Amino acid sequence: MRVSKRASGAIAMGAAFALIASGCSSGNDDEGGTSANSSDGAIVVDGTEPENPLVPANTTETGGGKIIDWLWTGLVEYPNNGGAPQNALAESIETSDSKVYKIKIKQNTKFHDGTVVKAKNFVDAWNWGAYSPNGAQNASFFADIDGFADVNTSDPDGDGPKKAPEPKAKEMSGLKVVDDWNFEVTLAAPTAVFPTKLGYSTFMPLPDAFFSQGAEAFGKKPIGNGPVSFVSWENNVAIKLTRFDDYNLRDKMKIKDVNVKIYQDDTAAYNDLVSNNLDFQQQVPVSSLAGDNWKNDLGDRAISSTTPSTGIIAFPIYDKRFQNPKLRKAISLSVNRQEITDKIFFGNRKPADSWANPLTPGAKPGNCTACQFKPDEAKQLLAEAGGFTGQLKMYYNADASHKDWMEAVAGQVKNTLGIDAVAVGVPTFAVFRQNINAHKMDGAYRAGWQQDYPDVENWINPLYVTGGSSNDGLYSNPEVDALAKQASSAPSLEASHELFAKAVEKIDQDVPTMPIYFGGQQSGHSVKIKKMELSNVGELDITSVEL
Amino acid sequence: MGRYLVRRLLQLVPVFIGTTLMIYLLVWKVPGDPFAGKCGDRGCPENYRAMMTEKFQLDQPWFVQYATYMKNLLQGDFGTTWSGREVGDIIATAYPNTLKLAAMALVIEAVIGLTAGVLTGLRRNGFLDNLVLVSTLFLIALPVFVVGFVLQWFFGVKWGIVTPTVSNEMRLTELILPGFVLGSASMAYIARVSRTSIAENRRADYVRTAIAKGLPMRRVVGIHLLRNSLIPVVTLLGTDLGALMGGAIITEGIFGINGVGRTVLRAIVTKESATVVSIVVVLVLVYLLMNLVVDLLYAALDPRIRYE
Numbered sequence: 001m002r003v004s005k006r007a008s009g010a011i012a013m014g015a016a017f018a019l020i021a022s023g024c025s026s027g028n029d030d031e032g033g034t035s036a037n038s039s040d041g042a043i044v045v046d047g048t049e050p051e052n053p054l055v056p057a058n059t060t061e062t063g064g065g066k067i068i069d070w071l072w073t074g075l076v077e078y079p080n081n082g083g084a085p086q087n088a089l090a091e092s093i094e095t096s097d098s099k100v101y102k103i104k105i106k107q108n109t110k111f112h113d114g115t116v117v118k119a120k121n122f123v124d125a126w127n128w129g130a131y132s133p134n135g136a137q138n139a140s141f142f143a144d145i146d147g148f149a150d151v152n153t154s155d156p157d158g159d160g161p162k163k164a165p166e167p168k169a170k171e172m173s174g175l176k177v178v179d180d181w182n183f184e185v186t187l188a189a190p191t192a193v194f195p196t197k198l199g200y201s202t203f204m205p206l207p208d209a210f211f212s213q214g215a216e217a218f219g220k221k222p223i224g225n226g227p228v229s230f231v232s233w234e235n236n237v238a239i240k241l242t243r244f245d246d247y248n249l250r251d252k253m254k255i256k257d258v259n260v261k262i263y264q265d266d267t268a269a270y271n272d273l274v275s276n277n278l279d280f281q282q283q284v285p286v287s288s289l290a291g292d293n294w295k296n297d298l299g300d301r302a303i304s305s306t307t308p309s310t311g312i313i314a315f316p317i318y319d320k321r322f323q324n325p326k327l328r329k330a331i332s333l334s335v336n337r338q339e340i341t342d343k344i345f346f347g348n349r350k351p352a353d354s355w356a357n358p359l360t361p362g363a364k365p366g367n368c369t370a371c372q373f374k375p376d377e378a379k380q381l382l383a384e385a386g387g388f389t390g391q392l393k394m395y396y397n398a399d400a401s402h403k404d405w406m407e408a409v410a411g412q413v414k415n416t417l418g419i420d421a422v423a424v425g426v427p428t429f430a431v432f433r434q435n436i437n438a439h440k441m442d443g444a445y446r447a448g449w450q451q452d453y454p455d456v457e458n459w460i461n462p463l464y465v466t467g468g469s470s471n472d473g474l475y476s477n478p479e480v481d482a483l484a485k486q487a488s489s490a491p492s493l494e495a496s497h498e499l500f501a502k503a504v505e506k507i508d509q510d511v512p513t514m515p516i517y518f519g520g521q522q523s524g525h526s527v528k529i530k531k532m533e534l535s536n537v538g539e540l541d542i543t544s545v546e547l
Numbered sequence: 548m549g550r551y552l553v554r555r556l557l558q559l560v561p562v563f564i565g566t567t568l569m570i571y572l573l574v575w576k577v578p579g580d581p582f583a584g585k586c587g588d589r590g591c592p593e594n595y596r597a598m599m600t601e602k603f604q605l606d607q608p609w610f611v612q613y614a615t616y617m618k619n620l621l622q623g624d625f626g627t628t629w630s631g632r633e634v635g636d637i638i639a640t641a642y643p644n645t646l647k648l649a650a651m652a653l654v655i656e657a658v659i660g661l662t663a664g665v666l667t668g669l670r671r672n673g674f675l676d677n678l679v680l681v682s683t684l685f686l687i688a689l690p691v692f693v694v695g696f697v698l699q700w701f702f703g704v705k706w707g708i709v710t711p712t713v714s715n716e717m718r719l720t721e722l723i724l725p726g727f728v729l730g731s732a733s734m735a736y737i738a739r740v741s742r743t744s745i746a747e748n749r750r751a752d753y754v755r756t757a758i759a760k761g762l763p764m765r766r767v768v769g770i771h772l773l774r775n776s777l778i779p780v781v782t783l784l785g786t787d788l789g790a791l792m793g794g795a796i797i798t799e800g801i802f803g804i805n806g807v808g809r810t811v812l813r814a815i816v817t818k819e820s821a822t823v824v825s826i827v828v829v830l831v832l833v834y835l836l837m838n839l840v841v842d843l844l845y846a847a848l849d850p851r852i853r854y855e
Binding site (some may be wrong): 049050051053054058060061082132133135136137138140152153154164201216219220234235236237262263264265267268269271272274275277302399427428429430431432433436437447448449462468470472530 | 570578579580581583584585586587588589590591592594595597598599629630631632636637640643696699700703704707710711712714799800801802803805809810812813816817820
């Protein structure tokens with residue numbers, strides 16, 4: 001998942017709804033909005049400095065992720081309305097058993113350097129991403145593929161002093177190039193959701209130039225296959241992109257240039273947006289949300305949208321004091337989520353009432369019974385659990401705006417249950433994360449989740465299955481594991497969703513975490529933009545922009 | 548004079564080593580694994596952390612890291628950021644921007660501050676004197692971010708006289724507002740120091756002599772009075788250039804300027820020691836050289852001061 005560094009750790013932004021800017025009501029052409037002018041037009045959008053060279057498999061934050069999403073088009077893509085993925089570069093993806101996938105790609109599409117996108121560009125890219133000595137941040141996404149364990153090894157005792165052994169193989173045995181336009185993927189186990197994952201940026205193809213230049217050099221001047229090509233990257237200043245005229249996979253760009261201006265301070269960007277010097281800001285600053293100021297400032301240029309993301313408070317289940325599910329449920333039931341979203345977020349976020357964000361396909365709304373506010377039941381459960389001794393600490397990273405809502409949650413727990421709950425700020429996200437990774441938390445802690453790909457699977461396997469990549473609280477329930485495994489390997493997505501719903505019922509009894517709010521995004525655009533849409537995760541869909 | 552200069556330049560060497568060592572240690576002591584927080588709430592995979600730790604020698608003791616850094620520095624290599632960018636390139640783009648901003652602030656504060664100081668120093672207790680007194684009090688009392696946001700809001704957003712942020716080209720006209728904001732507090736001090744200095748020297752014997760000699764007032768003030776009153780002001784201005792460059796974090800943030808301040812701030816947060824130390828090293832050099840220039844200026848302003 002990608003996390004915005006500006007609000008470091010604030011779960012990032014996304015939106016599932018196509019929006020048509022309302023500033024286009026007057027259709028007169030003398031404003032210069034004719035298509036001839038528009039097709040040479042340029043826009044300036046806000047951004048943050050990418051933290052890594054721009055390589056798809058190695059980018060996990062929004063600053064670089066946004067650029068990568070624009071530079072590349074994958075096998076499938078996620079429609080702006082949040083629905084099921086559609087084929088993009090793929091001509092067809094066929095399987096009979098959800099284990100072996102025959103993928104056929106469209107012929108004669110091009111990378112920005114003019115070379116043709118072939119099947120081997122995918123296979124080579126995926127092998128590079130999975131090979132552990134390359135250290136790609138998203139390597140775990142390839143874990144479904146047969147032979148992953150042979151190319152990706154890790155330190156046997158977790159953290160030093162021994163080093164990870166050299167992988168046995170350099171290429172995954174499950175990937176096979178058939179010819180220029182066909183390749184075959186064999187998974188280690190049947191996985192119905194695999195084609196859905198293919199739209200995530202980790203699965204993008206890489207041109208031959210990547211392998212001759214090396215990742216670091218390539219990442220400074222990336223070559224993709226998407227609607228825009230890379231022009232320049234001036235550190236901390238701007239990244240310039242321009243229309244790729246040979247693009248034929250989707251709608252072509254209706255404008256020519258996209259300049260990403262890098263801001264350190266979102267208030268500076270916001271002031272530029274208000275005075276029409278910036279054409280799009282994905283998230284307006286928190287300070288402008290109070291009293292709906294941003295709506296007054298922007299008028300019909302304000303865009304409010306929902307995002308497939310959830311703010312969560314997780315329990316360290318490795319700590320003895322948090323091992324009783326009744327206690328966890330008591331704490332969860334004592335939080336009045338509606339009050340928090342109304343008073344702290346001014347209604348810009350919604351109270352969470354389900355385990356997976358309901359914008360995600362396969363997620364069922366309202367299935368979190370532990371998310372209700374039931375003070376009496378909470379008190380009773382606490383008594384049954386034998387009370388709570390000592391201080392209940394609730395940690396958050398203090399370098400982003402989490403203080404207010406975390407203190408509100410702690411206050412509610414304290415008032416309802418009468419236990420000594422306090423919110424504790426950890427100075428930086430790095431220290432916060434380090435303690436979580438090392439399983440050294442002695443209290444509940446803030447977490448957040450934004451879907452990587454639109455399927456309920458992405459909300460269960462990483463978070464609540466034993467050994468899941470983000471199951472930091474070490475929650476483990478054999479029943480959940482079994483159901484999730486069955487669900488993941490179900491022959492169809494429908495069957496898979498049914499089984500995940502059953503797994504969620506078990507999770508709902510154990511309350512390993514507390515979902516608190518569903519994300520919302522508040523964006524704005526300049527008067528220059530007459531029409532635009534947001535992608536399923538709330539980024540600007542640059543191909544939709546009309547001036 | 549020559550020997551003095553050489554001695555001063557030699558003094559720079561231990562100061563240089565001392566500051567780099569101290570800064571390096573401080574950054575090294577900042578808690579947190581720089582690669583723990585880089586991958587968001589998912590956490591970074593072990594292989595990524597292992598690779599980066601080895602690449603940047605983070606598993607070595609600090610003195611090994613420091614020695615490697617200094618060895619590379621002496622060969623003109625400032626190291627790389629976590630994202631693989633050359634720190635040398637970052638310095639080359641960020642420093643000119645900050646320097647432009649600081650120079651603009653310096654010019655504005657010198658011109659406005661000195662003018663106000665001279666005028667009020669010559670006519671004390673008049674209307675102008677009181678006006679300057681109150682307005683400087685106001686500027687000193689207000690934190691720079693208040694001045695910055697208020698001026699940006701009125702001039703940039705509300706009235707639309709200037710663009711709220713500075714464009715990447717750093718045009719001179721765009722820098723006037725940020726320069727004024729950055730220099731505002733120092734401007735007030737300069738006005739006050741020069742006022743006192745002028746007022747005191749106004750009653751000095753040599754001024755009385757000059758007036759008694761029948762020199763025109765313009766010459767008395769311009770040559771005799773001003774030159775002798777400038778010494779404290781020059782001290783202030785000289786050290787201020789360094790302070791302005793280092794203290795521009797807030798101003799740079801408000802006006803979106805890609806300068807040293809915000810680069811170093813981000814580097815501290817991400818524990819990017821190569822960037823922090825390199826930028827601070829250059830800043831220290833600027834400070835030291837400015838101090839030297841100020842000391843040499845004393846001799847030019849006041850013939851009684853001589854260096855051996």
